[in-house]
Amino acid sequence: MSSQEITLGWELELIVHLQPGEEPGLALEAHKLRDLALTIAQQAPNLPIAAHCIHRPSASCIICDDAPAEHRLPHVRVVNPATPIRRPSGPIEDLYYFVKREHLNVPTDDDGARLAHGYEITSPILSHAELSAGLPQTRQILGAIRSSGLTISAHTECGLHVHVGVKSGMTLNIAKKAATLVMLLELPLLKKFASPERAERRYWFIPISTKSEFICCADRVHDEVTDAIASPELRQHVPDLSKQKPAEWNNNEPNRLHLALNEIWLTDSIWRLSKGFFSYEGQKASLVLCTRERNGDSASEPSRGAPDSLEGTPSTLEFRYPPMSFDIDFVKCWAEIGCKIVELATRDVAAFRQVATDLLKELERNDASQWERLLKVLDLNHQVPFWRQQLARFEDDEPIRFLDDDGFLVPERK
Template sequence: MELSALNPNPLGAPASSGCSTASLLSTLRSYHHIQVDKHFHRQEKTPAIPASLEPSMPIQQSICVGIELEFMVALQIPNSDAVTGETRWTCPTTPEAFLGLVMGDYKDIEPSCIHKVCELIASSGVSVSCSFTPPSPSSPAQIPGTTILPLTDNSGDIRAWNNESVSGPVSKTDFWFIVPERHITRDCVSKSGMTPSNKYDWYGTELNSPILTRPEEFSQGLPTLRKCLAAVQGDMVVGLNSGCGLHLHVNEAGSMQLETALRLASLVWLLEDSLLYPLCHPFRSTSPYSARISVESRIAMERSEPTVYGEGAALVEALGEVMRQLHWRKKVDRGLLGAMKRLWSENSLISLGIALRKFDEGSLHTTTRCALVVSKYDTIEFRYPESTFDVDFIAGWADLVRQLYAVAMRPQVEFHQIFCRVYELVTRDQMPGWSAMLGAIGFNGDVSRWQRHINEYGDTLRNLDKQGILPNIGQ
């Protein structure tokens, strides 16, 4: 997700939290009525909390989102009969292509799958593209209705649908963009129980959105994504498994300040178990693709306590004072102060990104990583939720990551108040439910988008590897 970078300045603001602990705790005491789920931590009881803890705050229109959605395309098993009752497209294969699939050589399969996904999305009127592959028997040089365009970074060419008016260099983020996701394909071949149906072989793909900035995309619940997924699901046999993730990139106007990234990571550290994982399938909290930064990142695993300055010192001071006031609570762990010191000692987006990686990841860029990532595009990437074609659920997550980013952009005093308020809530013996935590960050949206999806975790989505083929929505 290429959102252009802005070089951040080192943090050096005076250490003044501006967060009166006495007034903060007085405010916190007024929220004793927060709803607590005593039975099932994913199910919210009655409508919503009586009132938002934090008055709802507007999300700046400059906060943009990019979406990556992984899914699988069905491949015909060589020399097998057509599946009865299924009229949607599946990728034709040969015994030679099947051998390549098993051996990790996808050249006879990849172009057909990628081009067909693009073709279906283009049929809905959306501009879509993929990387241009050299002509071959499975990848013809000429495809009707497409144009070949150079990339602005001179990294190659792309094949674009519905973009006849542009001839000069373009960016991938100008389009909806389809890429292969080979780790999903490998898992389907090498691991048992990972395929939606044994009537087909499967190929992993990923749909990348352009940078979403238009207000109507968010106010109308991601209508273009809805159109793309409906076109694919209605005319192609597709599926999902536990290896398919939904990743959301967020920053402001294509850039990100170090201060904002540090604040966001600090807030997410507190919210992982109280908000983010409860809004995902239970498997995601144990998935190697979405590990906790609060448990498995380098920052979490180390024990040093460096001296911090500026806002980092102010935040640690405010947090420490709240901890002293709440010292009798069993969940108050002063080790968090050390983690915040290590976090706020990072002086660049690059070093912060490395510090948030899994402790054993090293310098390699792998798919096995923590669920909060500072990407090479200077975005914060949220990798918590599972992949889904439920656009209401995805739209809820898009609103949530924008809200979290908006909180991280608030004035220092206000951010510290929200941070300390969240800390007070998550250290209660009976932690409030996730809708209350949404209120704590000033989120004022439709929680039913999540609740409908979460309800399926006890039913059709109990096992992400047993979802089956996604139904034909055109029937």
């Protein structure tokens, strides 16, 4: 399957602050959402922009009360319309750069009233061709945010989430292969690129290789992967893991990682695979399998005993590792990493096994330049210069670019 079969989307979390003289609290939350959506739409008039609002279908609110009737949809104000404005079924968010509320850690006054509000901007479904072109639409959105005139900030609890799908539909086999690559790459590569500050936050960086239900299941049920419990598919796709030595990439517990991978490959449905990625505390891990019905709506748990109906649906793999960024190069590199992992997962058994073999070979060589060689195996060698610069910024305590000394977004220079 070619890379052109890959689709993607992103979520950007940010904070908009009150201005001097504005009363703290929730009253201005809708006003700030409206301001954010309108200024982005004004600066990116060629892009479809919409905003989420909460009111009865027959009513309106501050976000949408001046919009034409055809632009006031249930819970949505369309600012710049897509073509068509909406589809007969499926989520409208798939068509728009969509602005909505998001619960984030924001500053408060002495009485606990909010001095800022959290928001999320999500992209429509984007093609791999858009990524190959350097995400020009995303560049417009980031430029519009920086030129909005609003007082905006972000911290490393604010996330950049990248969704990756397959045009022909997600399959259990593709999801298992992608998860396998993530298990190999989480600690030596994805953690490194997520910034030390975010990686140290317990509830915002949750690797499936150390904290997922699959790891817990492995701990409870078995001591090692024996012939009696071994997944034939895992053996087909990945070289023998029983001889791996303790190292950073396997959290110094190679047998535990082997057991968890075996549990992944024994899983018999997309739904159960998605549940296995959750942490043992019931939280979303840093890799999420977002299950969707065929029309794109979020899927609900199948009835007990019912066959899995999620094969071939527009379900996506969500990479939640990095912090929010206003830097298009940072966003693009993370999008490329997520898309490359899924694209490799669409390859046949022999091609996938070769990639896994090459990664394991490099993981055995634990030195300072290991991450560069891992990128080369992924055919992402062109990212090396960027990550050298970005890792230096991390060392200089700059996890998010374009913020001033007080943590506020610096306007883009014209």
